[in-house]
Amino acid sequence: MHIVCLHIQVCKRSGLGAVFIVCVCVCVSGVYPTHVDYRGLTVERSGLAETLVMSLALMENQLSVKLRLLQTLQILSRTSEVNCSLMLRVQAAQKICFHMSECDPSGPVLFRCSEILWNLLENGSREEVTAQLSNPDCIATLKEAFLNQLLNGFRHYDRQLRNDLLVLLSLIASNPNAPLIESGFVKHLTLIVTFPELKSHNPLVRNLKLSFNHEDFEMKKLLLNVIVVLSRDLAALQLFKEGRVMLGLMLLIKPRSPEPRSRCSWTPGQQEELQLQALACLISLAPLMLDDYMTCQGNTLLLLLLDWCLQEDSFSGRGHSFHGSGGRGGKKAQMRYCIRVLRSVVSLDLEALRQDLCDQGAIGQLLGTLRWFIGRPEAEDAVSLEIQIDSQFILSVLCEGDMHRKELFGSDGVEILIQYLSLDAALIFSGLGHNKLLLSTVDCVWSCVVGCFGTEDVFVAGGGVDLLLQRLQRSPRHMLIVLIGTLLELCESPRAVTRVQCWRGERDLTAQQLLLQIWRSEEEEMGITRDRHVVIADVKRHQDEPSSTSSSRDVSSAVRDVWENLFANIYCIFWKLGFEQLSGLSAEDLITLSIIRRYLDFKVGEVLHEVSAELLTEGATPVPSDEEALKSLRQVSEDTVKTVRSLQQSILGRQQQEELQEEKLLYEEIGFTHKQREIAAEAWRTYVARTSNYSVMKEFKRLREECGTSGPDAPSEPALEGPETQHTLSDQ
Template sequence: MTKSYLTTSTGSKAKVHRRKHAIPVIKHIAKDNDQEKQEVLTKPIELSRVIHFLEDPLAATLKERQIFALKKVVKRCQKGFLLKELADVFKILYICAEKSKDHPEYTSVLCDLLKICRLPFLKEKTSDEVTYAQTVKESFSQMGFLMRVPNAEVRNQICHSIISVYSSVTSKHSVDGLHPTSLGYRVQLLEQSGLAETLVLSMALLENQPAVKLQVLQTLQMLSSSSDVNCSLILKAQGAQQICFHMNEPDPSGQVLFRSSEILWNLLERGCKEEVTAQLSNMDCIMALKEAFLHQLLNGFRHYDFQLRNDLLVITTLIAENPKSPLIESLFAKQLILFVTFPELKSHNPLVRNLKLSYNNEDFEMKRLLLNLVVVMSKDLSALQLFKEGHVVLALLHLVKPTAAPPEGQSGPRNWTPVQQEELQLQALATLATVAPLMLDDYMICQGNTCLLLLLEWCTERDAYFGQGHSFHGTGGRGSKKAQMRYCVRLLRSMVSLGNEAINQDLFDQGAISQLLVIIMQMEGSPEEEDVITLEIKADIQLILSALCENNPHRKELFGSEGVEMTVHFLKMSTEKFYSGLGHNKLILSTVDCVWSCIVGCYTTEDVFLEKEGIFLLLDLLHSSPRNMQNVVLGTLLELCDNPKTMSHILAWRGQKSLTTPGLLLQLWRQEEAELGVSRDLYGRISDPKKPILCYYQEEEDSQVSLPANRPSAAVMDVSENLRSKIYSVFCKLGKGQLTTIFKGQIKSNQTLFVTCC
């Protein structure tokens, strides 16, 4: 202790005792985990006091004290909000939002509280998640309503908080005894809160805040990519339409169009596709898509631009599937058709005059999407006139033609790679199979038959061409031209099946029958193992021949011995292959159809068929074929019975265990009656002689009920579909005199049938 003197105001001296400097005493204020937990647990009481203080009318002028109290709340809740205090927290948020209208100072505190909402809510017990589920749901809903606050920072914080719900970010300073809620729990309650719908509706308030609108789009992208429920909520608020309306607004960042297209993609994938296309099928949306697509096509130069362009084209294609979409009225369809024919056809249109393709993967993808769009639009007959004006068929036939390799040592013009060319060629053939039957005049003017027959000839040539077979249309064609032949033959089958005499005559005049016969026999003689594609090509060729020769004796005569050899060869096919699963059953049916259409009706060809024992082969097939094939085979036999030489072959046939033709027919008759439920007594006689061929489903049909004109009666269906009428007709062809000899020795077992036939 030392003494010192201090002079007072009166001039006297006063003694002052000054203590020596001692070692400072530091009070230990560190809190253990129990104390920290206790502090957190006392927050609900303090929050209620803060709410009372904020709502107290007498404290309305104490703005600084209120903000100080709010900052204390922010400081003490840095680790996240407890589930049981969420109701109070969001009430505080609501009060701050209301006060910020007149006092902007509250905005910063509001942002700080929203920033804490990025952290997972905390629970004391596992049961808290169930107990406070409704509170959490309402809190998320109120967070969306805070978007009405006009402050950009507040709105950004809300978006960041929503996005953070889908992340697993937690506080760096955890509290013992408290646990963050699970990610699945937060996501589920956010979906149930309807927050996605509120965000869509809030976009109407963001006209003057483009940065916030971009943040909202990013949030909606996150919501739509993660949940079907969110997609439904967005669509409920007409989100697809609203987003499409504003996708072309000025955007320095260049992200609005990308975010908008991604949201539309998510809605199409996870939401109701029909609802999305319905919302986009209006003139404003179509014009917005048109503007965006043309901008990306004509001005884009980055890989990102090309991908975005293709995404917009896919969305447009899906809209085109809606018959009510004004795609044609908006003139967008006409411009798209122009791009379909580019660069195969030259045009002076300003849109393509300076357009150059890079022939990269994205340009290739766009070309394929445009070809697919043609198929989709062809369902609308009003689009056919645009196809005609745009010369779509001519452009497709250009793609179909095989590309000649440039002379050795010379580089040709920049074009698609061989792999890309192959895929476009196959897709063009598939597109023509849909479009060409609808545009016969254009097909004939462009000499479509000639182009396809030349392509068939190219397919049979042996050269260095090696098919890649990577694409969907190129399946099974690797190392060969089988894929091209498959789609070429399929296209020809589509054209001849129309029954247009001009097309069929043109094919006949160009030697299509002989060319197809050579091709099918070459394929049959090939050492390669049969597969699904090979069998499909053979069956389609036979169907083409049937369509060309049907009802034309002259063409049947030119079908000749080569055609008969072909049909006889396939009729010898083993019945064990019927159930191979590769398509042998279809091939044998097309062969029988070929006999019916190309041989029956021309005595010259029929005689060759009889000489080749074709009747025996048909009877063998009738005996061994499945039930659903017997009708066609027996019908063909019946038609051949008009030739007098056929009877001797029918009577001479013998099956297993010396089975005769009449015996086979009797077996089929019995099987047919058993299947139809024809009623007989114990002695095999027909129960009702007045209705000898009545079956069970004819009895069930109410004769008093009138049937529509397009629905045949049960009796007519019975005659046309079952075998009994054909069997009876065959016996009639044999004649009554032959029947006595045929049934001799079998009269007892077949008495009923004998009486019926005679």
């Protein structure tokens, strides 16, 4: 028997719909069955799935035929994207959903409908399915089916179907236009999500019983996920406040003790996973529900949880789920999410919340967290680095601008920061995230140390300034502005200025030379031109040099330049170090220093140029007195540039003179050496001649005798008696 024809006929009899699927099967000798892929392609081209969806309206009172039809749609939509697209084209998701609330004693209609919706989500357009299910009637149907399975379902199959319906509702909740609040689903959800942590006399949960099995555990996690999705709606947040959702989350994150488990409770692993997911929910909800967060004493509870995480002998389960990535088998995952929640609430500009944290001892506890990671081999992974960076960020926010909190940070905090600044330079460029840790450490120095004289003295005495300069010498360009800015703030202290002046880096480089090198590198990055001797090449062009590529006219580019690059900070550091008390600088350094010294004068010239250009652009003609004043100021600015250029040329001239003098001395030394070599060579030739030629030796003896009898006024003879004299002259 081989299928050779497939035909669908829809007809009406006596007002009742009926579907007839006629399969003509013929046994033909020598004919082979077609491939399953070909048959599937034929069904897709026939539009069968679309026809079956439209025929659902004819099956209102024929349950057995409807079940067969739904089963066929389930099979057709299981793997075929084409069939799913055809079904969605005729509003299949909405029509299937309407049948989920029909009276069905045996229960397969609800199961078939949910399976079809899942197939449409997996193989069709998820956005289209969500849009169709966002209809108020569909949401009411899904809510009714979910509550019925929640309250009346007792089989394993019923609980799985309940969770599937909850996932569908979660996907609908991601659509901002879905009327979930109007349907009453969110109000019911707030009661269910806090069960069994909070007791309620509401009829919905009064008689609700949980078996605390795997399906109930999955439902609890799905409910926590739904409230995060719904938190985007302000009306939903109000319902969460009325339903005490924040209190339920706080009870979930409460540190657990290793007590024996009762039958009506979660397992230790499940408790730990719920604890982590509740913390993940608080990251989104706590900033949006600050009043409830403060009422539930969230800061205190989070700090207690953080202290529990730092205890070596405390309980640790084996759950974690995906929230425990990087921290399985320990409490690092709880610490990570606890710090994340604290960071999310501290980032809000709410002084009362920050003060409450400080009153609870958050500064000391966060320092203890940082100290816990120092020296541990497991502190180098991504999760540990994230915890340390977030902890330093929280400390920076708490201590910034508050002298008392900086004093609380104290010497213990300074000691920790110095250890972080002493990180191996190889780790900074390892790509593991230590560069972010260094930036957060420098930011912590800026916020927690700078401005408090006692803390600054401890930092300077501990070698903090030296470590900042070492980082300045080895760090990439994007980190320089933070390091130089922090160094500038520290230079308000005379002790820090002394340390900067005494510092020596690699290749005996001084701090002044390092800053001059950074200035020249920044000029190259900014595109500021100099000639080959680093001298100002064009007076007019240097005066009119653009400071920034931004075209915004709300702020002067010359003024914006002050906080967008390093020039202003380097100028201020040199102003504190002094421009006169510098030694060991090359001509190139002195030329750069002459530019730095007149930095503010150049800025005035840039502002004047911008004013002139803006007046010209707008077509405004200043009054004669203003025009004369502007011209005079521009002339002063040009004279300043000329003066600096002259100074640079004089420095360059002195360098050339010094180089010529050194070259002359070198040539004189070379000439003297050649002269001595010639004398030694002549002495050697004379010695050889009078020792190898008898006539020469007799003549030499005669001359010697004449010199001996000529008296004291006779010319003396050079004492060249042998090879030893030659070697002596050569050595000279």
